[in-house]
Amino acid sequence: MMQNVSHVRLFFLSGLNETMDYRVVLFSLTLLYYCFIVLVNVILVVTIILDKNMHEPMYILLCTFCMNGLCGTTGFYPKILWDLLSPVHVISFSGCLVQAFVMLSFICSDLSILSVMSYDRYVAICRPLEYHSIMSKQRVLLLLVFFWLTPFCISSINSIVTYRLEICSPYIDKLFCMNWVIVKLACFPADTIVNNIVSHITIIIYLFHGLFIVWSYVYVLKTCVNSLENRAKFMQTCVPHLTSLFIFLVTVLFNVFNMRFGSKLPPTIQNVISIELLIIPPIMNPLVYGFKLTLIRNRILGDINVKRQIY
Numbered sequence: 001m002m003q004n005v006s007h008v009r010l011f012f013l014s015g016l017n018e019t020m021d022y023r024v025v026l027f028s029l030t031l032l033y034y035c036f037i038v039l040v041n042v043i044l045v046v047t048i049i050l051d052k053n054m055h056e057p058m059y060i061l062l063c064t065f066c067m068n069g070l071c072g073t074t075g076f077y078p079k080i081l082w083d084l085l086s087p088v089h090v091i092s093f094s095g096c097l098v099q100a101f102v103m104l105s106f107i108c109s110d111l112s113i114l115s116v117m118s119y120d121r122y123v124a125i126c127r128p129l130e131y132h133s134i135m136s137k138q139r140v141l142l143l144l145v146f147f148w149l150t151p152f153c154i155s156s157i158n159s160i161v162t163y164r165l166e167i168c169s170p171y172i173d174k175l176f177c178m179n180w181v182i183v184k185l186a187c188f189p190a191d192t193i194v195n196n197i198v199s200h201i202t203i204i205i206y207l208f209h210g211l212f213i214v215w216s217y218v219y220v221l222k223t224c225v226n227s228l229e230n231r232a233k234f235m236q237t238c239v240p241h242l243t244s245l246f247i248f249l250v251t252v253l254f255n256v257f258n259m260r261f262g263s264k265l266p267p268t269i270q271n272v273i274s275i276e277l278l279i280i281p282p283i284m285n286p287l288v289y290g291f292k293l294t295l296i297r298n299r300i301l302g303d304i305n306v307k308r309q310i311y
Helices: 017-050 057-074 077-085 093-126 128-134 137-163 179-183 189-224 228-264 267-274 281-292 294-310
Strands: 010-013 090-092
Touching: 010 093, 017 057, 017 077, 017 281, 017 294, 057 077, 057 093, 057 137, 057 281, 090 093, 093 128, 093 137, 093 179, 093 189, 093 228, 137 179, 137 189, 179 189, 189 228, 228 267, 228 281, 281 294
Parallel strands: none
Antiparallel strands: 010 090
16 A cells, blocks of 8 residues: 655755845846746737637647646746745645646646647648648547646656655755655665656657657658748748757756756756756747747737727
């Protein structure tokens, strides 16, 4: 029978200790940045929902992408803002697990949605005559449900196997909780074998996601080589997706290197690297798509011009 026998019920987060002399400035900047993230993502989501011309697979996927960004940042920014105003930075064991669950779900869901988006672009460019039959709204919704449930199940399993560990140290030298951070605090390393197996299975699953994206774009590029029309479509719709994918991969790789070799870096740099996924993609994705996709750009700019005329 599984039960939590952890000695620790409260964690102390020490990631902010180096910067508390500037906490008022950091709080103000962080609040403004979070508000801007919420604003640009909500604008894009609402624009797609309200405009019936955008009720197409590509825009539905983009809407889901932005909603996932909002979920991920909500798991981080309110807590860090609270910590910047508090003299002591603590989080309960259960709260830490919830935050770790949200963070892992956010990262996994991002890659899952990017995989579906790559398949959507493959069908649009390589099999245009079959696009509406293959990428029907029902099939898109099924794909999204599947790719939302997969990260949810993976994150749940990771949380369950982490919950069973006996934790001896209450000190986390990070800004927020992740499963691998909690696992490092386990009393007995032998107990973490199951966690390591689950982590490796998770990595393998998402490596297959990455291979699928590569496969999709190999065919897309082959198709675009001899067609001006497809090249134009590629520049218009695939470049934003590839930009988002590139940003995601770079931030993930920086985090992986930080986990493996970051102990030699100053704590402030380690913290910056660890939150890149929560700083860059959530703001860049809606901006890249908003500027690049003509339909979204024209709709947003049109609404702004209408409001100017009213006032």
